[in-house]
Amino acid sequence: xxxxxxxxxxxxxxxxxxxxxxxxCYNIALNMGGMSNEVFLKAFHELIIMWPVAFIxxxxxxxxxxxxxxxxxxxxxxxxxxxxxxxxSAMIVCLMCPMMSLVATILFKHPGTELIAVWLETTVFxxxxxxxxxxxFVGPFIRLIFRTIFKxxxxxxxxxxx
Numbered sequence: 783x784x785x786x787x788x789x790x791x792x793x794x795x796x797x798x799x800x801x802x803x804x805x806x807c808y809n810i811a812l813n814m815g816g817m818s819n820e821v822f823l824k825a826f827h828e829l830i831i832m833w834p835v836a837f838i839x840x841x842x843x844x845x846x847x848x849x850x851x852x853x854x855x856x857x858x859x860x861x862x863x864x865x866x867x868x869x870x871s872a873m874i875v876c877l878m879c880p881m882m883s884l885v886a887t888i889l890f891k892h893p894g895t896e897l898i899a900v901w902l903e904t905t906v907f908x909x910x911x912x913x914x915x916x917x918x919f920v921g922p923f924i925r926l927i928f929r930t931i932f933k934x935x936x937x938x939x940x941x942x943x944x
Contacts, residue, residue, distance in 0.1 A: 783867075783925060785936060791841070793928050798836040800920045801912070802882075803829055808911050809886065809904075828890065835885055840878060848873035867925075871916050879912045880905050 784790040806825040811817045852869035883905040887893055893900035915921075929936065 783928060783936075784932075789928075789932055789935070790845075792931070793924070794837055794841045794845070796927060797920065797924045798840055799829075799833055800924055801878075801915060802832045802836045804915050804920060805882070805908060805912060806832060809908070812907065828886075831889065832882065832886065836878070836882060839881055840874070844874055844877045844881075848877055851876075867921070868917065871921050872913065875909070875913045875916050879909050883908050 784793045803825055806828045807821050810821045810824050810828075814821065848870055851873040852866070856866050856869045858866060880901075884901050887897065887901040887904050891900050891904065
């Protein structure tokens with residue numbers, strides 16, 4: 783959807799912030815045994831660490847790799863745009879969820895000698911929520927915000943995607 787590097791940076795910043803905040807709230811609620819207003823405030827403490835990590839991973843590693851994997855399933859120009867968006871979004875979750883779960887496990891769960899087991903458990907708990915957030919809520923919401931911010935530029939510029 784972004785057509786320039788600047789737009790790509792802005793899109794990734796917005797998407798990483800929203801996904802990370804949502805996933806942190808989810809994990810804190812799991813740890814507390816349920817949702818409360820306190821969860822929303824507690825999430826900001828972890829967000830300071832996890833947001834930059836997510837941005838760096840997404841922008842420099844996952845973005846291109848997720849497109850390559852998605853384009854094994856769908857073909858740009860041939861398949862409908864919604865299928866391309868869904869394929870890329872699903873691949874991003876498939877790549878980001880284990881990576882971010884590993885970072886969260888190391889930083890916040892203090893797994894000791896059970897690193898692999900705690901990481902796999904964290905990934906399994908996080909994956910369904912991450913996929914639902916990305917496909918049904920955060921993805922559409924951030925694309926709407928992005929289209930609103932860059933409405934004029936998106937209409938004028940050629941696409942940088944392959």
